[in-house]
Amino acid sequence: MKSIFKIAKFTYRELIRNHIAIVWVIFAIAIAALDYLLSMLSYGYQKQVFIDLGLGGIEFAGVLTLLLSLAVTYVTEFDQRAIYLQIVKPLTKGEYLLGRILGFIGINWTIVLGMSFLIAGILWFYGASVNIMYWEAVIGLLLEMIILNVVGLTFQMIGTSMAGVVLYTLFTIILGHLLANLKWLLHKHISSFMKIILNIFYYIFPNLEIFNIKDRMYLPHHVLSLVQWESILLYTFTYSFFAFLVGWIAFEKREFK
Amino acid sequence: MLRSDVRKIFLIVLFFGLQGFLSNKNLKSDFNSNEYFFSTVNQHFSVKHVPSILRAAADLSGFRTIMADFFWIETVEYYGDFKNQKLLYPDLYQDCRVIASLNPYFEINYTFGGAALAFELGRSGQAINLLKIGSYYNPKDVVLKYMMAAIVYQHLHQLNKVVAFLKYDIDSGKAPQRLINILANTYIKLKKYSQAKHLWEVILHKTHSVTEREEAVRKLAAIYKLLNEKKYNRRAGIE
Structure with a gap:
């Protein structure tokens, strides 16, 4: 367990050293400024528009950080073969992968939480309060980041090029948001063969709409109690666990020459 | 290798056990509201x-x-x-x-x-x-x-x-703010000039829009004119 946290700490520091946090700071300021300017144009609905755009910016920043981190670490670990130093240490490949996942989640959560506090701080500065739904949407984003980080690192273990890893992850994010419409399509009159294919897609890709609370914040009967959170957490950890197992197996089978 | 395989099997068993426990608990507590939540996940709006x-x-x-x-x-x-x-x-x-x-x-x-x-x-x-x-x-x-x-x-x-x-x-x-203007105009149509005057004054003080301010000034000038006419007519005994 200690070695897993050591790897996580090392990954976190490595990503900080790669100036990913600086990219985030610039991005956070740009998003907050753009968000503020656009909300000014929204004719009496500044607060809602500011929160909506802020949450979108947080998700965008999280995804961008993940893709950047994946690209940066792929180059150092696999292209420059820094991974050799890690795999000769007395720890299993599973422990190493888990440590890296925790490190990635650490940097991602720092950025997501940092930006969400920034948005809440700006609102507080202008005398507007942040409702509970905002924080629920932020928790949704944090959980989404867990799945995306695990999937991203799994692709890193499977992929053979940096561009491939980034593209696989990006397409998973896009298809993950499309799954809600896939379910709608499954209820239509389409051939059973197509239904089987669509069902495979539905269960293979992560349903990111579950975490997309920011788009359902204004639903009049929106309920998010302990029961829903249990299900969301269960889905997050189930999916992450399977993705982790796939990544672990791929890492075990990977040949280092 | 054997040790790592045992560990993997243990983790899978643990995972399924946890999943079974949580699903069972969900069914017992409140499945209906949970079903509603997940129906909103897959909702599909009109695309027309x-x-x-x-x-x-x-x-x-x-x-x-x-x-x-x-x-x-x-x-x-x-x-x-x-x-x-x-x-x-x-x-x-x-x-x-x-x-x-x-x-x-x-x-x-x-x-x-x-x-x-x-x-x-x-x-x-x-x-x-x-x-x-x-x-x-x-x-x-x-x-x-x-x-x-x-x-x-x-x-x-x-x-x-x-x-x-x-x-x-x-x-x-x-x-929306625009509705106050509409109400003020409705008051004018109903010849309730004092209420209309009050609303246009509120708009004039509150609005940040130059166009709206100009409109308020124009409307207030017209209302003052109508109010003066009304006063004059009352004095002259014309209704």
Whole structure:
């Protein structure tokens, strides 16, 4: 367990050293400024528009950080073969992968939480309060980041090029948001063969709409109690666990020459 | 190798055990509300009024609300453009429908669009259609229903009843700023000049828009003129 946290700490520091946090700071300021300017144009609905755009910016920043981190670490670990130093240490490949996942989640959560506090701080500065739904949407984003980080690192273990890893992850994010419409399509009159294919897609890709609370914040009967959170957490950890197992197996089978 | 395999099997068993425990607990506690939550995850809105490229972008990115916000800003800009005013805002209804398709819970879209279409452009049918969509998705929102009632009474030329409904909407705090102007104009039509004067004064002090301020000054000048005429007529014994 200690070695897993050591790897996580090392990954976190490595990503900080790669100036990913600086990219985030610039991005956070740009998003907050753009968000503020656009909300000014929204004719009496500044607060809602500011929160909506802020949450979108947080998700965008999280995804961008993940893709950047994946690209940066792929180059150092696999292209420059820094991974050799890690795999000769007395720890299993599973422990190493888990440590890296925790490190990635650490940097991602720092950025997501940092930006969400920034948005809440700006609102507080202008005398507007942040409702509970905002924080629920932020928790949704944090959980989404867990799945995306695990999937991203799994692709890193499977992929053979940096561009491939980034593209696989990006397409998973896009298809993950499309799954809600896939379910709608499954209820239509389409051939059973197509239904089987669509069902495979539905269960293979992560349903990111579950975490997309920011788009359902204004639903009049929106309920998010302990029961829903249990299900969301269960889905997050189930999916992450399977993705982790796939990544672990791929890492075990990977040949280092 | 054997040790790592045992560890993997242990983790899988642990995982399924945990999953079974949690699912069972969920079923026992409150499955109905959970079912509702997950039905909202897979909900599919009407696609009739959203261009397909835009629709695809909204679905693929998971930024449906943000796209609705961008369209809202664009619609407000469209409404503020003098060039479009000359053409009587031909795209206003369509733009409001696009926003409603992207985010059907965006209430100000219905109140703003409904007020502009019915009271300023005389397109009551379109306004009622828009408010019907709003009421369907926001059944608890009384403001939308009251606005519909105000539009119907306006159509029937029963302006006293229009005033009552508009006042309720304004007092709720959910109505757009424009509705105060509409209420002030309705007071003028009803020859209730002192109430109209009070509202235009409030608008003049509160608004940040230059156009609205100019409109308020113009309206106040007209009201003062009418009030003076009224005073003169009263003195002269003319009713």
